[in-house]
Amino acid sequence: MSDSGKEITIYDIAEKLKVSAATVSRALKDHPRVNKNTKKKIIKAAEEMGYRSNSFASNLRRKNSNIIGVIVPRLNSSFMSDVIAGIEKVVNDNNYNLIISQSLETMKKEISNARAMLNNRVDGLLVSLAYDTTSIEHFEPFIKRNIPVLFFDRIFEHEQYPQIYIDNFKAAYEVTKHLLEQGCKRIVHITGNQLRNVYAERLRGYKKALEEHQIDFDGQLVIINDLSAKEAAVAAETILQMDPLPDGIFTVNDVSAVSCIQVLKKAGIKIPEQIAVAGFNNDPAACVIEPNLTTVNYKGYEMGEVAANMLINHLANRQDLQQTHSLILRSELIVRESSKRK
Amino acid sequence: MSDSGKEITIYDIAEKLKVSAATVSRALKDHPRVNKNTKKKIIKAAEEMGYRSNSFASNLRRKNSNIIGVIVPRLNSSFMSDVIAGIEKVVNDNNYNLIISQSLETMKKEISNARAMLNNRVDGLLVSLAYDTTSIEHFEPFIKRNIPVLFFDRIFEHEQYPQIYIDNFKAAYEVTKHLLEQGCKRIVHITGNQLRNVYAERLRGYKKALEEHQIDFDGQLVIINDLSAKEAAVAAETILQMDPLPDGIFTVNDVSAVSCIQVLKKAGIKIPEQIAVAGFNNDPAACVIEPNLTTVNYKGYEMGEVAANMLINHLANRQDLQQTHSLILRSELIVRESSKRK
DNA sequence: TAAATTTATGCAATCGATTGCATAAATTTT
DNA sequence: AAAATTTATGCAATCGATTGCATAAATTTA
Incomplete structure (x- = not known):
């Protein structure tokens, strides 16, 4: 005592x-x-x-750790914290433990995180890739050791790695189509690094919708930045300088959309009458901004739960990951005031 | 291969x-x-x-794990995800690993999480208490084993446990004082479980400010709920029924304040003219809601960094935790449109 | 009651890294 | 060249839980 x-x-x-x-x-x-x-x-x-x-003694002997590792770009975004919460729930309910690290959007840190995860002998790994990750060699040691690595949201197309994501192409297509149906002709698209599937696919969807509406794609209207509120404000200033002014904006996250709307409103632009705006993610702020933001609902908590469940089922031999190589979750367009022109 | x-x-x-x-x-x-x-x-x-x-073999032999455990009520709140991000940064920079679990606001889960942390032989534990935690016996095994447990934000006053928090009393006092100075006479206070220091202290601060302004405390004006957006909307409906209508609302989180404002605005109440509103936390939504929300800025990321640093410095014998038993971080009142009546 | 079966327990090796102590080899000092 | 010192390496025990195999004890079956 x-x-x-x-x-x-x-x-x-x-x-x-x-x-x-x-x-x-x-x-x-x-x-x-x-x-x-x-x-x-x-x-x-x-x-x-x-x-x-003593789990060390036990793990050492049993040769498994009951630890699930998670590597994400950042923990503090509305979406990602929902995902993590979902993962934690499932992992904990199944008597696993959770080790979490963030790559802070750099491949360098992602690599070092992966090494640490390997040392910690995680039984499985859940990964959403950093902004600038160009190769996924650093996950090969896991495959070699038969440790399942599952990508979610920001995935990397590769046979060996099962993946969970939403149909970004379709979602973006629908957003753009919706804007076009509201009468938009010149839609600015604010997006991120095209290395990342989520952004590349959304650009594809955007293009596809334009094409279907016989509108030529204009590279000038695509703005690529780091998707922060700050950069979005800069983008909004750029937009204000455009002549003619665009009549629609589609951003790949709500943070950017909200930031844009704030700048545009301050400049006296009427949303959605002059410029219709749509975002992506359905962050809490989407229902707070005025006008409420049209966006794509895409629940992080559920994605986290599903990803963790897949991994754990596989570890328990209840399910083969190779069978379900890709899992595409549902997402839905939510139309709100920021884009409704009637 | x-x-x-x-x-x-x-x-x-x-x-x-x-x-x-x-x-x-x-x-x-x-x-x-x-x-x-x-x-x-x-x-x-x-x-x-x-x-x-193999860290298990190494940890087993060396008898320490290089793992820091974290138990929080929920991962997916704006504040908490900032805290976690700050913790992760520091922990990772110091070559520790992070095991995270959430109590989902129940003491029962908190206890089971604590047990798991003990099995995992964490070198130190960072805790923010669940909504309904009434005792902290479940952390005694750590103390007995000389494993430092540090409370942050939602603390439990106890000699053995170092703690990091903000001066909730003072912050709430200042918010209330500000509302009074704007001419409010009947201020509703929406708060959470009084077991938790953060909410009890804020109520104290609220009372103190009233007292100083010679306004009698009215228990009818204090609403205690679970601080969700939903409950805040219910509270707002209750407020609309009050006769006379209150002229100010001070909620202990921004989620509640935002939700209230939305309901009140829909009911035709002018903010801040009829009812001035102030929140707490400075969530991103505070700058999105119209009018922008007066609130207390209180940076989670920094709190996470400081907490993790304190713990790790202690583990590295660079600092004695008993010396700095309580660390009070700075917070600041940010006055925005939701309460400015000139 | 002996034989067969079932149930309960123990022995001892194993997982992989660490580290106090001993010793061998190389270098310096006398 | 012998003695003293320094440098480099190895031996073997240890951390604590697990588990295949063996065996003892209890129970059932013949």
């Missing part, structure tokens, strides 16, 4: 109860080949003595 | 290089008592053979 140095082990319990450590070990994990009374006594003693199993 | 079953160990390297495992172990951690050339050879071989250190 007063002492802090001594950790209770199964040997201590064994000694006290005059049984072997093997029996203690079995009793504590409810092995059938242990007498009920013995079991009861052991569990009681363990409780009383304040025994806590 | 084709095989996945064999993990390289220091013994494999030792055998290949005809040295002992001890030498390999020392070489890999750059122990001075190893010949430079030997060291170089070993490191090279390790690299080539794809050696990855």
Whole structure:
């Protein structure tokens, strides 16, 4: 009680109860080949003595860790924190533990995070790629060791890696189509690094919709930045200088859309009458900005749950990951005031 | 390469290089008592053979894990995801790993999370308490084992546990004082479980400001709920029924304030003319809602960094946690349109 | 009651890295 | 050249839980 140095082990319990450590070990994990009374006594003693199993010893011996690793670009975005919350829920319910690290959008850090995950012998890895990741070599050691790596949202098309995402092409197509149907002719598209599937696909969808409406694609109308509020404000200033002014804006995240709307409104532009705006993600702010933001709903929490479930089912041999190589989640266009022109 | 079953160990390297495992172990951690050339050879071989250190074996032997545990109520709030991001940054920079779990606001889950953290032999624990946690017995095993537990934000006043928070009393006092100075006489206070210091202290601050302005405290004006947007909307409806209508609202989080404003605006109430509103946290939405929300800025990212730094410095014996038992971070009132009546 | 079966327990090796102590080899000092 | 010192390496125990195999004890079957 007063002492802090001594950790209770199964040997201590064994000694006290005059049984072997093997029996203690079995009793504590409810092995059938242990007498009920013995079991009861052991569990009681363990409780009383304040025994806590040492996962290192256990993991070392069993050669698995019950740890799921997660590498994401950033933890503090509305979407990503929802994803993480969903993952944590599932992981915890299944008696796994969660190790989390963020790449801060750089490949360099992503690589070092991956190394750490390997050292920690994660049983499986969930990854959403950094902004500038150009290759996924750093995940090969996992494959080599048969440790499943699952990409979500920001994926990398590759046979070996199962993936979960939404149909970004279709979602962006629908957003753009909607804007066109509202009468927009010149739609600015604000997007991110085209290395990332999510942004490349959305640009494809944007183009496709234009094409179908016989509108020529104009590269001048595509703005690529880091998708921060700050850069979006800069983009909005650029937009204000355009002549003629565009009549629609489609940004690939809500943070940018909100930031744009604020700048445009301040400049006296009427949304949606002069410029209709649509975002992506359905962040909480989408329902706060005035006019409320048209966006794509795309629930992070669910994506997290699904990703974690897939991984854990696979680890428990309940499901083969190769069978379901790609899982595409539902997303939906939510039309709000920022784009409704009637 | 084709095989996945064999993990390289220091013994494999030792055998290949005809040295002992001890030498390999020392070489890999750059122990001075190893010949430079030997060291170089070993490191090279390790690299080539794809050696990855097994942290379980290492942790088991060294009796520390280099893991920091975090238990928070929820991961997906703007504030908490900022905190976690700050923690992750510091933890990662110091070559520690991060295990995260969420109590989902229940003491029951918090207890089970704490047990898991103990099994995982975290070197230190960062905790923000659940909504309904009434005792902190479940953290005693850590203290007994000399594992530092540090509370942040939602703390529990106790000698053994260092804590980091903001001066909630003062912040709330200032918010309330500001509202009073804008001419408010009847200020509704929407808050959470009074078990939690953050909410109890803010209520104290609210009362103090009233007292100083010779306004009697009216229990009818204090609404306690779970601080969700939904409950805030319900609260707003209640407020609309009040007769006379209050002329100010001070909520302990921005989510509630924003939700209230939306309901009140829809009911035709003019903000801030009829009812001035102030929140707490400075969520992104605070600058999006119209009118912009007066609130308390209180940066999560910084709190996360500071908490993690304190813990790690203590673990590295660079700092004694008992010395700095309480650390109070700066917060500031940000006055915006939602409360400015001139 | 002996034989066969079932149930309960223990032995001892194993997982992979670390480290105190001993010793061998190389270098310096006398 | 012998003695003393420094440098480099190895031996072997250790961390704590797990588990295949063996064996003892209890129970059932013949």
